[in-house]
Amino acid sequence: MAGLSLDVSGLSVTGSGGRVLLQPASFQVRAGEAVGILGPSGAGKSTLLYALAGLQPKVTGVINWGGQDIACLSDAERARFRRNHVGMVFQDFLLFEELTALGNAALTTAFSPRKDLAPIRSRAAALLERLGLPHSKRNVDSFSGGERQRVAIARALANDPDIILADEPTASLDRAAADRLIGDLITLARSEGKTLIAVSHDRHLLDRMDRSLQVADGQLVEPSHA
Numbered sequence: 196m197a198g199l200s201l202d203v204s205g206l207s208v209t210g211s212g213g214r215v216l217l218q219p220a221s222f223q224v225r226a227g228e229a230v231g232i233l234g235p236s237g238a239g240k241s242t243l244l245y246a247l248a249g250l251q252p253k254v255t256g257v258i259n260w261g262g263q264d265i266a267c268l269s270d271a272e273r274a275r276f277r278r279n280h281v282g283m284v285f286q287d288f289l290l291f292e293e294l295t296a297l298g299n300a301a302l303t304t305a306f307s308p309r310k311d312l313a314p315i316r317s318r319a320a321a322l323l324e325r326l327g328l329p330h331s332k333r334n335v336d337s338f339s340g341g342e343r344q345r346v347a348i349a350r351a352l353a354n355d356p357d358i359i360l361a362d363e364p365t366a367s368l369d370r371a372a373a374d375r376l377i378g379d380l381i382t383l384a385r386s387e388g389k390t391l392i393a394v395s396h397d398r399h400l401l402d403r404m405d406r407s408l409q410v411a412d413g414q415l416v417e418p419s420h421a
């Protein structure tokens with residue numbers, strides 16, 4: 196699947212106790228564009244990313260992905276949207292330790308209502324191979340940080356999503372592993388025309404994106420062009 200465009204208008208997010216986590220923000224992302232989100236710690240970057248995934252409970256405004264405003268969907272409809280269109284790469288991987296790389300990368304098959312799950316499994320296996328992870332019966336609990344992160348990327352892409360949302364994908368990696376990961380992620384996203392939005396502090400990653408959005412103190416500030 197190719198990427199989806201994004202049109203965000205007046206998006207704000209409230210947290211527990213009514214605290215405003217994100218002031219009304221408006222911006223657009225073209226289908227297939229690679230956009231970074233940067234800003235100081237605690238600024239609201241992950242809050243924004245999770246809102247774009249439909250994972251923030253208290254949002255107002257419009258989050259229009261390819262013509263569909265997910266902010267006004269029910270929880271079940273949003274979950275279906277995510278299943279069909281979004282691949283998430285979480286900061287702390289969220290892998291299942293007792294599963295192999297393939298078990299994790301093809302995890303979506305465990306939740307998919309689709310009857311024909313073989314294509315997802317074979318795409319997951321092909322992605323792992325492309326990402327240089329040897330076919331292994333080892334569980335991921337013995338994998339290095341870089342290997343775990345590559346499994347997380349294969350999992351995010353296994354269902355052939357239109358959109359990849361990544362939260363600090365290089366945070367726990369050393370420079371060499373981070374650079375390899377950045378290359379893998381961006382090459383995969385670009386070669387398949389997917390829309391990629393990644394929160395990061397990593398200048399090397401942000402420099403490879405088409406442009407970046409900056410968040411400061413719960414506000415989207417003037418976008419900076421990379």
Ligand SMILES: Nc1ncnc2c1ncn2[C@@H]1O[C@H](COP(=O)(O)OP(=O)(O)OP(=O)(O)O)[C@@H](O)[C@H]1O
Pocket residue numbers: 209210211212214216234235236237238239240241242243
């Ligand atoms: N549900 C919530 N209720 C109240 N406050 C929250 C909630 N979720 C996050 N916060 C607070 O909102 C602020 C922004 O959090 P967020 O995780 O978006 O920051 P960030 O820019 O991604 O930071 P970092 O770079 O450190 O990961 C933080 O002060 C955080 O503690």
